[in-house]
Amino acid sequence: MRTKTALRMVSFAISACAGILNPACQAAAEEVLKARLAQNLAPISALAIVAKANGLFGKQGLDISVSNFTSGKQCLDTVMGGGADIATTAEAPVTAAAMAQQPIAFVAGMEYSDLKTMTAAAAAIRTKADLRGKRIGFTAGTGSEVYTSALLKAAGLTAKDVTLVNLRPQEMLPALAAGSIDAFDTWEPHLANAKKALGEGAVLLDTKGLYSETFNIVVTRPYLEANPAIVSKFLAALIEAEGWMKSHPDEAIDIVAAASGMKRDELAPIWSDYVYRVRLDDKLLETLKTHAAWRLETGNHPPGAGMPDFSKVIVAAPLKALDPARVTLSANP
Structure with a gap:
């Protein structure tokens, strides 16, 4: 009787991990995909910080190692140099890379806030x-x-x-x-x-409303082509982090304050200054174009550079496959 009972328990466990009773167990059994994130360790990277802290990358079958920096430029430079796979970065490094014709893929915006x-x-x-x-x-x-x-x-x-x-x-x-x-x-x-x-x-x-900086997720095009599943799962984890942060703002403030070295009572009053949403929209595109125009106007660009073709920079397919409603670009970039 004990032998039959034990066999039934083993059979139950195998069935569960096969996804019959527990799909999450099946996901855990899949191959873990590794990636390296270059992250600006600040509240502007809160979605990635929370996704890491709450195990949401792991839930997607990802093992994300994080290197922290103090600017998005350093993050994107690290990715372009081969030291990381995914960058959290603002529009300034993106337009610089686009004008230098570097093979970048802008796959999502995740935050904007005033400088x-x-x-x-x-x-x-x-x-x-x-x-x-x-x-x-x-x-x-x-x-x-x-x-x-x-x-x-x-x-x-x-x-x-x-x-x-x-x-x-x-x-x-x-x-x-x-x-x-x-x-x-x-x-x-x-x-x-x-x-x-x-x-x-x-x-x-007081300079409120003068300039809103975006913070975004950027990879190289070769990396995206070779690792579409990693990029998709990474974005899915950020989307889940976004929802969790909206439902648990107090806990989110605790996590981000601890990670970024801020006191909670210093971050809480400015938390509403940050708009967290994984998206590709006209505001992002307009910000990129405005920033590129500034580079052309001031001469802050590589010799011979012109307005980038952002249809070759923005890649909407990964996010659109996850949630079409998050891609609201009214025209081709």
Whole structure:
């Protein structure tokens, strides 16, 4: 009797793992696909951070190793150099790569938010016009540079009216604290870190709505062609993370704050500044075209470059196969 009972239990377990009673067990038994993610470790990468923390990549049969950086440019450069497979990156590195005719595939946007300007209280910068004659930190080759250009234009200034200082995001706070610069233009968590470190010595300039930076998922075209299943499963995990974050905002803030080195009470007040959605839409396309036009206007592009053909950059098929409603491009890129 015990032998028959044991056999029935084994048979039950085999049936379950064959997908008859438990499809998830079958998925777990499939071959695990490995990929390397180059990630900007900041709230703008929250979907990827949560997907990793909550095991959503593993649920899709993926083993994702993560290398963290402080800018999307570094992430995309790492992918183009062969050090990673998937990049979280903004539009600035994307347009630079497209103009250099690098074989990139823009497979989804996942976030957008406003860049901001932190100023030294001692610099007495109350309005955009007060930036005249000031030293402003920015990061070349990123959305920070485009935002800085838009900020000066909105203030009625040109680059000749200020001193621009090219810094990595993590160098900005020390420079502001030392008095080497009067303000800096960047993204979180570097703004919150400055406020935390300097208190009333750091003042945020009101530039809301001036420039929204997108954050996106980019791979190389050869990688996409060779690994369509990995890209599809990666996007599926981000979509699940998006839904979970909407249902569990408090837990999401905890996860992202811990991962990015921010205090929860610093991230929570600005959490609504981030719009998290996996999509390909006209806003993304327009941002890419606007950024490319800025490069052409300012000469910040490779010799002989023109407006990129974004139909050769944006690849909608993987996301459209997962959820057609998330692809709302009104025309061909």
